[in-house]
Amino acid sequence: MQNLKVYLYVFGLTAVVAILLAGLQVSLKDIHEANEAIATKRDILGAVVGSKKAKKLTDDEVLESFKSIEQIVVDVNGLIVEGVNAEKLKLADEEKKPEADRHYPIFIRNSDAGKEYVLAMRGNGLWDKIWGYIAVKSDFTTVVGVSFDHKSETPGLGALIKDSDPFKAKFIGTKVFNEEGVVALKVKKGGAVDKTYEVDGITGATVTCDGVSSMLANSLSKYKPFIVKQGISFSGDNAPAAPAKKTTTEETAPKVAAPDTKMPADSSATAGDEQK
Amino acid sequence: MAENTAVKEKEAAVSFGATEKKLLKDPLSDNNPITIQVLGICSALAVTTQVVPSFILAIAVVFVTASANLTISLLRSSIPKEIRMIVQLVVIATLVTVVELVLKAADFNSYKQLSVFIGLIITNCIVMGRLEAFAMSDKNKPWQAFLDGIGNGLGYGWIIIAVAVLREFFGSGSLAGFQIISTDSGTNALINTADISWLSWYAHNNLMVLPASALFVIGIFIWIQRSMNKKLVDIS
Numbered sequence: 156m157q158n159l160k161v162y163l164y165v166f167g168l169t170a171v172v173a174i175l176l177a178g179l180q181v182s183l184k185d186i187h188e189a190n191e192a193i194a195t196k197r198d199i200l201g202a203v204v205g206s207k208k209a210k211k212l213t214d215d216e217v218l219e220s221f222k223s224i225e226q227i228v229v230d231v232n233g234l235i236v237e238g239v240n241a242e243k244l245k246l247a248d249e250e251k252k253p254e255a256d257r258h259y260p261i262f263i264r265n266s267d268a269g270k271e272y273v274l275a276m277r278g279n280g281l282w283d284k285i286w287g288y289i290a291v292k293s294d295f296t297t298v299v300g301v302s303f304d305h306k307s308e309t310p311g312l313g314a315l316i317k318d319s320d321p322f323k324a325k326f327i328g329t330k331v332f333n334e335e336g337v338v339a340l341k342v343k344k345g346g347a348v349d350k351t352y353e354v355d356g357i358t359g360a361t362v363t364c365d366g367v368s369s370m371l372a373n374s375l376s377k378y379k380p381f382i383v384k385q386g387i388s389f390s391g392d393n394a395p396a397a398p399a400k401k402t403t404t405e406e407t408a409p410k411v412a413a414p415d416t417k418m419p420a421d422s423s424a425t426a427g428d429e430q431k
Numbered sequence: 432m433a434e435n436t437a438v439k440e441k442e443a444a445v446s447f448g449a450t451e452k453k454l455l456k457d458p459l460s461d462n463n464p465i466t467i468q469v470l471g472i473c474s475a476l477a478v479t480t481q482v483v484p485s486f487i488l489a490i491a492v493v494f495v496t497a498s499a500n501l502t503i504s505l506l507r508s509s510i511p512k513e514i515r516m517i518v519q520l521v522v523i524a525t526l527v528t529v530v531e532l533v534l535k536a537a538d539f540n541s542y543k544q545l546s547v548f549i550g551l552i553i554t555n556c557i558v559m560g561r562l563e564a565f566a567m568s569d570k571n572k573p574w575q576a577f578l579d580g581i582g583n584g585l586g587y588g589w590i591i592i593a594v595a596v597l598r599e600f601f602g603s604g605s606l607a608g609f610q611i612i613s614t615d616s617g618t619n620a621l622i623n624t625a626d627i628s629w630l631s632w633y634a635h636n637n638l639m640v641l642p643a644s645a646l647f648v649i650g651i652f653i654w655i656q657r658s659m660n661k662k663l664v665d666i667s
Binding site: 157160161164165168172175176179180183186187190191193194210307310311 | 477480509510511513514517518521525528529532533535536539540543547640641642
């Protein structure tokens with residue numbers, strides 16, 4: 156009899172709590188999603204304009220700035236996929252699909268210096284997932300800025316990839332791809348030696364930083380088919396850039412003008428490039 | 432004899448008398464949860480690097496402690512004794528989840544900054560401690576339990592904000608996000624030490640950014656408080 160009272164009490168308490176929390180969650184869901192969408196936009200803008208500036212923007216300013224950003228989605232072959240919303244694309248979900256079916260988002264910003272492309276990345280930190288955005292110039296290799304986020308890296312150590320503005324600033328001006336077309340950008344423990352492709356590591360956060368390096372290599376190499384279709388060629392590829400099959404206004408192949416792209420043996424490809 | 436009962440009745444009728452004032456005032460100094468009861472230190476270490484997150488956490492703790500105290504005090508006669516602690520935990524966890532959901536909607540940036548620390552209020556000893564010590568006691572009425580919760584929450588809150596003020600100012604030269612001292616010329620700050628020659632030796636205290644500094648600061652607070660307050664000398 157006494158036990159029955161306990162069971163009834165527990166049942167009643169659980170029911171009340173469940174209704175309260177479920178009700179609250181359902182009624183706040185839309186606001187939560189709107190907030191998350193703004194936070195994602197802020198991270199993407201942070202990669203381009205710098206996180207300090209992005210942090211200071213109000214929510215309305217974020218939405219306003221984002222209106223001028225073009226969004227496309229590409230697949231593993233570098234072809235643009237129509238009908239998929241780049242913002243809603245979650246790399247976490249894409250990872251679960253078979254490789255051939257994955258889609259990757261690209262955000263394009265028209266700045267005074269030309270188009271800037273923001274690519275998305277995802278990888279593993281020390282404890283759990285890390286992810287971020289990297290903004291590159293129209294040569295698809297010079298870095299304009301980065302932003303990182305993480306699920307549960309150590310505050311003050313691994314978490315610095317997200318919180319430390321000086322760390323992120325070190326990426327500005329580095330290059331993602333080397334001449335052979337391999338992702339060479341990485342975080343180096345003990346300090347960067349070749350500042351073109353290396354960034355100083357964070358003391359005490361070696362595993363997280365190694366995770367960042369792996370993330371750069373894995374995620375950014377997925378964009379290579381698309382990059383090659385834009386007319387960027389690397390000496391490591393055996394064929395000159397194939398004409399893009401299915402594109403919209405992306406066919407601007409700006410690399411010819413960019414002075415800092417190293418294309419020593421590619422003059423033949425350049426000459427034969429499909430400029431329109 | 433009749434006078435005693437008359438006095439007692441009068442006291443019982445007053446809703447904000449001397450007892451209630453004591454409930455609010457004591458935890459601020461004489462019975463401070465952090466410096467005297469030495470509870471809730473964990474979050475004091477992690478979240479006090481900056482003032483704004485500490486402030487928001489303080490408000491959250493005041494809300495949770497006061498509401499939990501009130502709820503348990505109202506329910507105390509009906510809780511089966513076999514599941515007393517479980518019920519207390521469920522109440523605390525529910526309240527903290529409510530705080531998380533509301534904060535996520537109201538101030539998403541702070542929510543992301545505070546991340547795990549809101550959830551960790553569930554493990555904050557102060558909340559459970561006050562429930563067991565005060566709210567479960569038959570001597571204390573629900574309204575008093577509510578005030579005790581507010582008092583203890585405020586006592587915890589003002590200490591962590593004070594620690595955060597020191598840590599943020601000496602560790603990064605800012606207060607509540609506003610840069611006051613900067614060592615980087617080109618940064619917008621009230622005082623830019625890079626531009627003032629006789630201040631160029633100044634560097635931010637990096638120890639203040641690490642969690643250990645919170646322990647040092649709280650230790651010093653305890654020392655100062657016990658020396659100044661005669662009632663606290665030798666109570667150990």
